[in-house]
Amino acid sequence: MSFITELGQYMAENSSDLLALTIEHLLMVVYGIGLALLVGVPLGIIAAKYEKVAPFILSLTNILQLVPSLAMLAILMIYFGLGFETMVIGLFFYSLLPIVRNTYVGIREVDNSIIEAGVGVGMTSLQLLRKVQFPLSIPFLMAGLRVASVIAVAVACIGPYIGAGGLGKEIISGISLQSEVKIYAGAIPAALLAITADLILGRVEKKTKQRTV
Amino acid sequence: MIELKKINKVYDDGFQALKDIDLTFEEGKINVLIGPSGCGKTTTMKLLNRLTEHTDGQILIDGKDIKEINPIELRRRMGYVIQSIGLFPHMTIYDNVATVPKLLKWEKQKIKQRVEELLNMVSLPPETYMKRYPSELSGGQQQRIGVIRALAAEPSTILMDEPFSALDPISREQLQDELVRLQKEIKKTIVFVTHDMDEAIKIADQIILMKDGHVVQKGSPQELLSNPANDFVKEFIGEERLGNNQSLPPLNKLIVKDYPSIPSTLSVEEAVNKMVSNHVAGLPVVDAEGAYLGVISLYKALDHKKASLVDLVDNTVMTVQETTDSNELLSKISGEKSIIPLLSEENKLIGVVDNKKLLEALHQIYKSKSGVA
Ligand SMILES: Nc1ncnc2c1ncn2[C@@H]1O[C@H](COP(=O)(O)OP(=O)(O)O)[C@@H](O)[C@H]1O
Ligand SMILES: [Mg+2]
Numbered sequence: 001m002s003f004i005t006e007l008g009q010y011m012a013e014n015s016s017d018l019l020a021l022t023i024e025h026l027l028m029v030v031y032g033i034g035l036a037l038l039v040g041v042p043l044g045i046i047a048a049k050y051e052k053v054a055p056f057i058l059s060l061t062n063i064l065q066l067v068p069s070l071a072m073l074a075i076l077m078i079y080f081g082l083g084f085e086t087m088v089i090g091l092f093f094y095s096l097l098p099i100v101r102n103t104y105v106g107i108r109e110v111d112n113s114i115i116e117a118g119v120g121v122g123m124t125s126l127q128l129l130r131k132v133q134f135p136l137s138i139p140f141l142m143a144g145l146r147v148a149s150v151i152a153v154a155v156a157c158i159g160p161y162i163g164a165g166g167l168g169k170e171i172i173s174g175i176s177l178q179s180e181v182k183i184y185a186g187a188i189p190a191a192l193l194a195i196t197a198d199l200i201l202g203r204v205e206k207k208t209k210q211r212t213v
Numbered sequence: 214m215i216e217l218k219k220i221n222k223v224y225d226d227g228f229q230a231l232k233d234i235d236l237t238f239e240e241g242k243i244n245v246l247i248g249p250s251g252c253g254k255t256t257t258m259k260l261l262n263r264l265t266e267h268t269d270g271q272i273l274i275d276g277k278d279i280k281e282i283n284p285i286e287l288r289r290r291m292g293y294v295i296q297s298i299g300l301f302p303h304m305t306i307y308d309n310v311a312t313v314p315k316l317l318k319w320e321k322q323k324i325k326q327r328v329e330e331l332l333n334m335v336s337l338p339p340e341t342y343m344k345r346y347p348s349e350l351s352g353g354q355q356q357r358i359g360v361i362r363a364l365a366a367e368p369s370t371i372l373m374d375e376p377f378s379a380l381d382p383i384s385r386e387q388l389q390d391e392l393v394r395l396q397k398e399i400k401k402t403i404v405f406v407t408h409d410m411d412e413a414i415k416i417a418d419q420i421i422l423m424k425d426g427h428v429v430q431k432g433s434p435q436e437l438l439s440n441p442a443n444d445f446v447k448e449f450i451g452e453e454r455l456g457n458n459q460s461l462p463p464l465n466k467l468i469v470k471d472y473p474s475i476p477s478t479l480s481v482e483e484a485v486n487k488m489v490s491n492h493v494a495g496l497p498v499v500d501a502e503g504a505y506l507g508v509i510s511l512y513k514a515l516d517h518k519k520a521s522l523v524d525l526v527d528n529t530v531m532t533v534q535e536t537t538d539s540n541e542l543l544s545k546i547s548g549e550k551s552i553i554p555l556l557s558e559e560n561k562l563i564g565v566v567d568n569k570k571l572l573e574a575l576h577q578i579y580k581s582k583s584g585v586a
Contacts (some may be wrong), residue, residue, distance in 0.1 A: 117299030120262060121313050121362070122288035135303045211303045211346060 003180070010181045011188075018170065022189045025166035028084065028159060029152040029193075032091025033099075036148060040096050041141070044103025045129065058101060065097040069155045073162045082163030087156065094155050095148035102144025106137025142205035149197040157190055167193075214240050214275060215261060215370065215402065221269035222256055222426075230256045232426045234270070238370075238419075241400040243392075245413040248423035248449070254406040257423070258372050261404060262288045274370075289313055292363025292371035292401075296379055298355050300347040306332075306358055307343040313366040331361040335391065353384030360392070370402045378409065389415055410450055414438070422446055439541050461539040467571050468555050468564040474499050477506055477523050484522060485514045495552045497562050498526045505532070505562045508551055532556050535563060539574075542566070 011018060043061070047054040064072075073090045080086040110133050118132045157168040170186030173179075215238040222231035230253045238244045246254040259265040260272060263284040272279040279287070300309050307328055308315075314324045329339040335357040347355055356376060363371050377385045393416055396403065407413055413420050414434040421431040430442040438454060441447040447455060474497040475484050488496055494511045507528035517525055530551040533542055535558060553566040 111297075111299075113295060113297035113299040114301060116264070116295060117293070117301070120264065120288060120293035120295065120299075122285050122316055124285055127316065132301060 007181050007184055011185050014185070018167075018185060018189060021165060021167050021169055021186070022193065024084075025153070025156055025159075025168075025190065026193060028087050028091060028156045028164060028166055029149060029197075031088040032152055032156075033095045033145070033148055035088065035092040036095035036099050037145070039092070040099030041103050043096075044100045044141075045107060045134070047100065047104045048107035048133075049125070049129070054104065058104065061097040061100045064093045069094070069158060070161070073158065077162045084164045086162050087159045087164035087166070090162075091152045091155060095152055098144040098147040098151070099141070102140045102147075103137060106140025107133045109140065110136045139205055139209040142201060142208055146198060146201035146205060149201060150194050153190060153194040153197060157186075214238065215404075216273040217257075217260070217270065218273070219270040220257075220260065220267050220272065222253070222260065222265065223268045230426050231260075231267070234426075234428055236421060236428065236431070238402055238404055240369075240402050242418035243396060243403045243405055243416050244419045244421065245417040246404065246406045246421050246423060247408060247410065247413045248429075250408065252423040253426045254408075254423060255374055258374055258404055258406055261370070261372055262291045262293060289316060289366060290368050290370070292365075292368040294356075294359050294363045294371065294373040294376045296375040298347075298352075298359045298379070300355055300358055300362070302347050304346075305343065306337075306345050306347070306350070309347065309358055310362050310365055312362060313368075317366055319366075327365060331364060334395065335361055351384075352380050353388065356380060356384075356388060357391075360388075364399065364401075368401070370404070372404050374406045375408070376405070377412070378407065385412075392416060410454065414454070422449060436541075439538065461574050464533070464535070464537055464539045464542065464555065464566075465563075467539060467542075467567055467574065469567045470564040472497070472552075472565040474562055475509070475522070476501065477526070479522060481509075481514050481518050481520055481522050481525060484509050485511065485518070488514070493552070497552070497554045497565065498522065499562050503562060504560050505554055505556050508554065510551070527551075530554070533566065534558065542571075 040061075043057050047057040067075075069090070072093065073086070076086050076090050076093075080089060107129075114132060114136070115128065118128045123131065156164075156166050157171060159166040159168045160172045161168075167186045167190045171183050171190075172186075174182030174184075174186060217234050217236040220231055220234040220236075221229065223229045234253075234257065236257075246257055248254055256265060260267050261279075263279065263282075274282065274287075301312070304312075310328045310331055311324050314327060319327075328343070332339040332342060337354060337357060342350070342354075347358070350358065356379075359376065360373075363373075377388050380388065389412060392403075396416075405416065417434050419431060420434055420437050422429045422437065424445060430437060430446050432440075437446065437450060441450055441455065473487055473491045473493065475487055477498050477500055484496055484498075488494065488511045495508050498506045498509050500506055506523075507526035508530045509522065509525050510527065513525050513527070530553070532554045534556055555563045555566060557563055
């Protein structure tokens with residue numbers, strides 16, 4: 001009981017610092033995923049439209065995902081130095097796979113008869129993509145986005161090792177000071193971020209799905 | 214008009230799906246491609262909007278080689294309806310129907326008018342249905358949308374690949390009826406694929422029966438029914454339908470034997486008198502030996518009383534030979550306004566086809582076919 005009150009007290013006293021860390025955390029995730037969307041959606045589309053390059057694109061993003069997060073960040077640090085940007089790049093790499101793969105699958109999954117109807121009424125390849133294939137792949141993309149954001153929130157916690165901020169700062173200083181309270185004060189908002197992202201994006205995913213079946 | 218000339222289609226895997234196809238799809242007609250599964254119906258249809266390319270031969274659309282027409286433009290000018298309906302599930306009914314007009318960049322107001330008009334045409338009130346999504350419609354309703362989506366941009370040609378076969382029998386019948394009714398208004402060149410002979414007979418102006426990439430027989434439903442080219446055709450049409458059709462009595466039971474005729478040596482005046490006293494509007498004209506020369510019509514005779522009979526004789530009217538099968542006659546006479554003389558092999562006049570008897574015989578057939586007592 002005393003631990004919980006202690007934790008509550010600590011979090012209340014440091015609420016503005018914690019809020020700043022949370023926002024920083026969220027920003028890293030949003031930038032990372034934003035970049036991943038910017039690059040990943042086109043890559044997924046290219047993979048879906050050009051069967052030949054699909055294995056190349058997919059395995060590349062797969063490999064990125066397989067590199068252990070600490071190792072990846074260390075390598076990135078060699079090239080990009082310490083700081084916020086390096087973390088964003090790391091998160092970008094980590095989010096790429098779910099986004100590329102889900103865009104790819106979403107487009108490939110569109111029913112053949114719908115594609116035939118689109119081509120049959122005289123859509124160009126680009127119009128087919130814009131008006132039919134891409135809109136119909138959005139529920140898949142949303143699922144990918146959901147996975148990506150949960151992963152990104154977690155990976156962002158090791159940010160302080162490469163000089164980025166975020167809630168990891170609180171957790172890591174908790175570890176070095178052997179302060180359980182500090183660790184929880186960092187971990188709980190991080191977990192809440194992940195859960196919220198999961199819930200919201202889950203709802204969006206469901207909504208987009210309704211119209212596409 | 215669409216013409217296929219010596220069309221061959223070999224797929225990438227080496228399979229020859231079409232062999233030497235020669236076909237004409239006439240303007241404003243419903244042309245039905247029919248045949249067993251895998252005979253090449255869909256392949257033939259997809260050649261027309263270049264979803265597949267032919268390997269050999271030539272396809273002409275209004276005289277223009279299809280290879281010289283941009284496929285995208287070609288498809289926008291041709292409606293396309295597929296069996297699986299293929300509505301865009303993420304678009305409202307309005308947007309689905311408006312697809313091609315939007316691709317063609319019509320004005321908003323014009324599109325709206327057109328969509329509403331089309332929905333009304335298939336009895337789906339626009340206020341109720343416009344904003345719905347395809348999944349909120351029944352199968353029959355969805356395919357109505359599929360059909361009007363194809364009609365939206367006023368294409369001159371509509372391709373329909375087994376459009377009604379996935380529907381329940383009642384919706385299917387309804388849509389067939391609607392198509393026939395619609396066609397009377399819109400008069401498109403329709404190419405319609407089916408494997409259902411009843412459907413083909415019901416809607417077709419021309420039936421093209423295919424097998425293994427060949428055309429086995431083509432003609433009006435009546436021609437196929439009355440003159441199946443071989444056993445395959447007979448089998449495909451089915452004994453039942455053939456049986457019904459062959460119940461037409463022989464030709465010599467369907468004529469007026471003592472129909473009046475007039476020798477060409479008499480005057481027009483006399484011809485008029487003869488027609489008036491016999492209550493007929495046309496008379497066969499024969500020479501001294503009784504050989505048939507042609508027909509004189511009452512109206513023409515009245516207009517040219519001073520002319521000589523020979524000059525007024527119309528020798529282009531349809532005649533039938535004694536040896537003709539009655540069933541064949543049926544397919545020929547639709548739309549024939551004149552009397553139809555029946556001639557012997559020596560071209561002698563035997564009599565005139567009796568429309569009343571023919572009509573009775575037809576009624577008889579129709580009754581047994583439709584089961585109406
Ligand atoms: N893309 C293709 N590649 C190879 N063979 C094909 C292809 N499409 C159709 N075929 C073959 O061509 C034949 C005719 O097909 P299709 O025109 O679809 O027949 P139908 O519509 O009359 O059932 C079939 O034997 C089918 O297996
Ligand atoms: Mg087919």
